Amino acid sequence: MAEGQGAARRRSLPSRLPSRATSGPVHADRASRPPVKDRDLVEPDLPRTAKARDAKKLREGFTTGACATAAAKAAALALVSGVPRTLSDIWLPAGRRHQFAVERCDFLDEDTAEAVVVKDAGDDPDVTNGAHLTATVSRSADPGVHIYGGPGVGQVTRPGLGLEIGGPAINGTPRQMIRIALEEVVNPYEGQGFDVVVSVPEGERMAKRTTNARLGILGGISVLGTTGIVRPFSTASWRASVLQAVDVMSARNMPSCVLTTGGRTERGAMRLLPGLDEGCFVEVGDFTGAAVERCVEKGLGRLMFVGMAGKLAKLGSGVMMTHYTRSRVDTGYLSEVTSRVGGSPELTDEVAAANTGRHAYELWKADGLLETAGDALCDDVAANLAGWAKHHGGDVDTAAVMVDFDSLEPVAWSARAWRHVGDADGDYGRLRRSTA
Structure with a gap:
């Protein structure tokens, strides 16, 4: 197959919506790029006294993007191996790997598995703390990793977010994390690919405590995170x-x-x-x-x-x-x-x-x-x-x-x-x- 033909095939979009999907698909290789570090604005870090409680260092937590990625990998591993997973090890953009506990991992049918990772925001006061990040992973006839938003994940309705209008509010870094995690399971560009539906039960309720609606993200939360880590009381x-x-x-x-x-x-x-x-x-x-x-x-x-x-x-x-x-x-x-x-x-x-x-x-x-x-x-x-x-x-x-x-x-x-x-x-x- 010629180089150009292979690239076109990898970027083909499935013609059907998987079960539970409400928006998408989007490709990880076409998502908005993660922020370039040297363009970040500088702000002073919080002092040590703001990072400790009762003389103990506050616990770090994990982003919705990291938890969705861990759930997606667990479901993909179950689908490929035939064995439900209780742990999921993924790469974090912060530069290290982390093993997540999997709350639930089930087979919905012979071609679909679903896994849940519960978000732990550490000691950060986060409205999505305790959210059940759910990934439903199916085999796809189309090569590649196709990411969809399900119930509880917001849908983008306005420009300016670097995301496709009409697509799921899953930011660039989490998309890349999901792609990398699934590539660790099996090459999704040779033969069958993966359809990944990310959903968050109660996500629409959680979103009411955010500014999502004002930004044009409707129906649920955003799946976010540029490092995978939530730093306690980080601004x-x-x-x-x-x-x-x-x-x-x-x-x-x-x-x-x-x-x-x-x-x-x-x-x-x-x-x-x-x-x-x-x-x-x-x-x-x-x-x-x-x-x-x-x-x-x-x-x-x-x-x-x-x-x-x-x-x-x-x-x-x-x-x-x-x-x-x-x-x-x-x-x-x-x-x-x-x-x-x-x-x-x-x-x-x-x-x-x-x-x-x-x-x-x-x-x-x-x-x-x-x-x-x-x-x-x-x-x-x-x-x-x-x-x-x-x-x-x-x-x-x-x-x-x-x-x-x-x-x-x-x-x-x-x-x-x-x-x-x-x-x-x-x-x-x-x-x-x-x-x-």
Whole structure:
């Protein structure tokens, strides 16, 4: 067979959907490539004290991609050998092998086996911890490894994720891991290949606690992981979801990126900007700097940050990674803001001694200085975000809005925030202050 003919045969797609498949097939050799390491954005690691509990090192866990791969290999080995498996040894992109316990391994018929590996996220608070990653593996008349999504695995409906629209939300690295694992069982390109259906019972319910729907992943969870390892309390997964959200905005040509610190501030931002698609809003957590860098990389030219006093104080003082273990609210900076806008020496001293950003906010409010001090703080934030973008090679039109801790109403904003709100068909009236 000629080289070109062999390649065409390997990439042929089966004409039928296997039992339980709801999306796919996709080929591992046509999946999005794993991220290139030297393109990763740098973030500080958590300190040792955040990695230990009761003087013991926190346990690492394993990604959904690693567990799906282990289940697929167990089912394929059972299919080939005729013997159900209780263990499954696979290669991890982290550079080592790991043996997984197999919860269940059954034959559904003479050409199909199914195995289950239960995800152990270690000591990481992961919504998919305990998920039953299930792989149903069948012999296929078509050579190659054909991967499908089954119940509980989300289906991709929007561009920007590096995955086929209409296909399963199984990312590039897990696809490659499954291919490598099955090639260790038998060569799937000589004679019969494999159909692999990955499913996750309760996956649709789990997905409701993620941002999948906003990214256009419907009906279940994503099968993820670039190393196979879940590091305890690692911020990497959140950071990755932030970058992914910006990628989707870029692919959909969205007009503006709105960063918020969490669910409550996001509600305030959505109330202020009801005309924007929900895909424009990102719960950025502590990763504002990384999000701005990604906006530059993807050519997004407009960005607004909506937050409360504490996070804004960190950003205003120039800190772009705001995790509490890596930065504290600089009340000295807030004191300088107080003095800059005409606060009394007594108030300036009180703010310098404030316990928290919220405490400083309350002091400003009690003294009638909240609007002017808050506006100055927001101006600093907007300027720092623009400066961070310029440092990374981009020009981004930035704005910042401070919302109240309780009502989530906007109480202060940077000088050009009104233009962002107006251009986005937002509720500009909510940025008008009462003259009463």
